[in-house]
Amino acid sequence: MRMNISVPDALAEEVRRRDILISAVCQRALRDEVNKLRAIEDADDIQVYIEADQPDPDPATWPNFDPSMPHLIYGNHPVHGKGWTLDHAAGDVDGFLSGGRADVADVLGRAREWLRHGSEGAMDEITIDVGEPRLTVGFTGRWLVDPDADDTRTAEPGYDAGAYWGIALTKRGRIAVFTAHCNDRRPASLHDYDNLDQAAAHVPADIIAMAAAELGETRVLWRDI
Numbered sequence: 001m002r003m004n005i006s007v008p009d010a011l012a013e014e015v016r017r018r019d020i021l022i023s024a025v026c027q028r029a030l031r032d033e034v035n036k037l038r039a040i041e042d043a044d045d046i047q048v049y050i051e052a053d054q055p056d057p058d059p060a061t062w063p064n065f066d067p068s069m070p071h072l073i074y075g076n077h078p079v080h081g082k083g084w085t086l087d088h089a090a091g092d093v094d095g096f097l098s099g100g101r102a103d104v105a106d107v108l109g110r111a112r113e114w115l116r117h118g119s120e121g122a123m124d125e126i127t128i129d130v131g132e133p134r135l136t137v138g139f140t141g142r143w144l145v146d147p148d149a150d151d152t153r154t155a156e157p158g159y160d161a162g163a164y165w166g167i168a169l170t171k172r173g174r175i176a177v178f179t180a181h182c183n184d185r186r187p188a189s190l191h192d193y194d195n196l197d198q199a200a201a202h203v204p205a206d207i208i209a210m211a212a213a214e215l216g217e218t219r220v221l222w223r224d225i
């Protein structure tokens with residue numbers, strides 16, 4: 001089977017100059033990605049534990065604990081406090097989901113969504129300039145809505161028409177929202193939220209809908225007409 005790939009001209013020149021075997025490199029990258037996705041797809045269930053209910057803090061001693069499966073554990077996260085930790089070593093997933101013990105059904109749904117979508121598209125190091133004076137901030141994730149001064153502005157009422165937006169999914173499953181102004185009338189900013197629903201209170205509905213579509217969700221834009 002033959003496949004075509006597109007790369008920037010500068011990269012193509014570097015590859016030609018070094019006589020890199022494109023097919024072999026692409027096969028390795030594709031094989032790694034397929035293996036990672038297959039591991040997530042094969043995890044058709046999630047093991048759920050309440051850390052405080054376990055007599056021993058070592059997960060390996062917990063009932064039916066299977067290290068090859070994804071785990072959703074309620075306890076005290078060292079950074080985020082009380083909530084749920086989702087981990088799946090085979091799928092390179094490690095993150096935090098907000099919610100209480102009683103929210104397990106909702107959290108399970110979000111965890112399954114994360115396992116389905118969190119690995120779609122490679123995550124990379126993202127750096128942006130924010131604040132005044134400018135400070136470069138970096139995190140690992142992938143853009144759901146790539147900030148663009150022309151394409152990611154909004155006509156939603158109540159928002160600056162000159163502002164443009166970017167939304168990223170971080171490696172820990174959080175939603176990072178970047179805002180800047182096309183004429184630099186105000187400093188750029190970065191905020192992060194537990195999920196898109198929480199971000200929706202601060203971000204135009206059409207921008208949220210763009211991010212949701214990238215995650216395979218459908219959001220209705222209600223109009224008063």
